[in-house]
Amino acid sequence: MVRMMTGLGAVVLAGMLGSGAALAAQQNPETRNIEEVPAGSYALDALHSKVTWGVDHYGFSTYQGQFTGITGSLKLADDPAESQLDIEIPLDQVITGSDLNEHLQSEDFFNTSAHPTATFRSTSITMEDDNEATIEGELTLNGQTHPLTIEAEFNRAAVYPYDKNYRLGFDGEATLTRSHYGIDYLLPEGDDDMGISDEVELDIEAEFVPNQE
Template sequence: MKRTLATLLATFLSAGLILTGPGGARAQEAAPAFTKDPGQVKAGRYRLDPAHGKITWSISHLGFSTYYGQFTDVSGELVLDPKEPGKSTLSVTIGTGSVNGLNDTLNAHLKQPDFLDVEKFPQATFVSTSVDPTSPTTARVNGTLTLRGVSKPVSFDATFNQAGVNPVDKAYSVGFDGWVVIKRSEFGVNAFLPLLGDEVALRLEGEFKLQ
């Protein structure tokens, strides 16, 4: 019995060496190498992955609840300089017609002239003017938001998530989240004020691919 156990143990150990050893033909694939250290991120020009980039908005609904929706047509370009983050730049374009409040009637109304007026203003844009690091993994991104033809200075808080080779598409990727609150009245969206909230919270989520 002892001999049998010893033989089985030796067999399993040998199999493990074959699977994990540096020269084994069946060596296990190395785990993806991700980093949460911004200083280790590759510098360069990145493009927002449209499948993993969106903006979630929320607004007070008559004071009874907070209503949520999204913009799903979002494109963007990021020029990243990890060594000197303040030199990084960001530009984002939002297709206003992609607004989605999870209700067909509401979606149709949000596209009308008293709200986004998507026929006249099919796009909104944000172009950064400066980036102010606030910690090793966070920054204040300052820029100009243009919505309904009105341009205003806006600053949002960005958080670096991680970077590395995406195991699905093998593209080197970097991920960020962002947060900002704007007043819609400043951009000419005055419908149903003050019953519907003036302040609109925007949560930005994006994965960028190195070009």
């Protein structure tokens, strides 16, 4: 009888564990379709997010740098097109691997003493398919605000094995015209039209986790 009860208990326990795992999978589905991700508030994971920028450097190369320490939130709606994205970039967290870091914070470029952060707030999201979207929004940089379009791709949602947190991953691309924000240092000029390009290409990598607040 004891052996029978022990066996029965094992079966019940296995069933409970199995149903618990199934419930967890329903609540935190592994998917590449954004429409299958649970709606809610998600916080940007600064450790796994960055913005890489690139400019043409006198026709010689594409010079790149990065912004790190980014914060933000994604309020994911049941209809992803109704979601809200807000991002804040600390401009003193620019990385170039050279002394240019300090120059970029001067009045020639970001003027971080007066405008320490850049912000992006979405105004509309158009879903192109299950994992691609066009995000229209407003970028505030150097005290000026202008429209910016991000072409975004949803990569995956799943439980991250190292911290057991549910996580969403995205990539994005955008192009801004720096002179629109009053950043006109070394713009191309003269007969050869050489300088640092007015257009700045942005490559965005972002991961979000459920907001704990």
